[in-house]
Amino acid sequence: MLNVDSIIKNDSVFELSSTIDSIYRTYQSEKEQLLADYEVKKKECQQLLIAIDNIRTAYLTPYINQLYQELEEFGSPSKKPNYTVLLTDQSLTKDWKDSDIRRTYLIAKKRLSKYKNDSKDIVTKFLYDWTSNKKKLEVGNQDLKKLRELVALQKQEYLEEIGKVSEIIPKLKLYLDVLIDLKINIKEIILPETEGIHAFLVAKHITEQITIRQYPGTVNLDSILKLANTSYEKHYLFIKQVFRFYSNLVELLEHSISIDFCTKNSITPKEFSWILQKKEIMEDSVNEMKRNLFYIQN
Numbered sequence: 453m454l455n456v457d458s459i460i461k462n463d464s465v466f467e468l469s470s471t472i473d474s475i476y477r478t479y480q481s482e483k484e485q486l487l488a489d490y491e492v493k494k495k496e497c498q499q500l501l502i503a504i505d506n507i508r509t510a511y512l513t514p515y516i517n518q519l520y521q522e523l524e525e526f527g528s529p530s531k532k533p534n535y536t537v538l539l540t541d542q543s544l545t546k547d548w549k550d551s552d553i554r555r556t557y558l559i560a561k562k563r564l565s566k567y568k569n570d571s572k573d574i575v576t577k578f579l580y581d582w583t584s585n586k587k588k589l590e591v592g593n594q595d596l597k598k599l600r601e602l603v604a605l606q607k608q609e610y611l612e613e614i615g616k617v618s619e620i621i622p623k624l625k626l627y628l629d630v631l632i633d634l635k636i637n638i639k640e641i642i643l644p645e646t647e648g649i650h651a652f653l654v655a656k657h658i659t660e661q662i663t664i665r666q667y668p669g670t671v672n673l674d675s676i677l678k679l680a681n682t683s684y685e686k687h688y689l690f691i692k693q694v695f696r697f698y699s700n701l702v703e704l705l706e707h708s709i710s711i712d713f714c715t716k717n718s719i720t721p722k723e724f725s726w727i728l729q730k731k732e733i734m735e736d737s738v739n740e741m742k743r744n745l746f747y748i749q750n
Contacts, residue, residue, distance in 0.1 A: 552602055652684070
């Protein structure tokens, strides 16, 4: 006699179908949250890019122009920054390729619903259901395994993308902080002291002209180099660091950084290292300037 308990029942097929449904529904829910997290990070990046571009092309411009004009009184500054090269986000909407998951899910569901038999003969129908259910479970378990693998791979891609964008954010924040510090240093230290040194050279020239009883006329400033190894050497050392600061400032502002969320292009380690190097050079120049202040309080 056929052992009914040993036969693969419809309940097993139903449980397998329910498991596949649960995995797919869970994936859809997790996918929605992961995409939301990705968009939040991406939006933060884009806002930082806009802030950086605004500071580079507008906020810093008047101070840099003024600094350039001041430096022309002491020598030949490298050049004014070329603001046509901008830091940009070139990305389009990312195409998440998860169609294989939906296709695998639909095929699995279809296979589990096949092999129906309408025979009125009980034995024939019983044997057919037993055979078809066994085949359903074999194929269904293969589909379940494939579905789980695809879901795991796609979730990993989402997490990697979120991680990649998350890594960009502190780099952009650092770049933004560097630009803000540049503006503060130019406005509060470099311009006031440079103007004071310029006024000193003008007064020095006029004094010298009066001493030899000549009308000052056109003011021709002595080279700042002449102050080296004198009691006014601080002025020479300060201006020397201003030129160093300015040349690195121009390089930093002209450097273009392209963020592309589709092709995964971002700030490379080499590029980030370069930014840090420029930051350190300019900070060193500012520290040297502070050691040679004369007209403003440190």
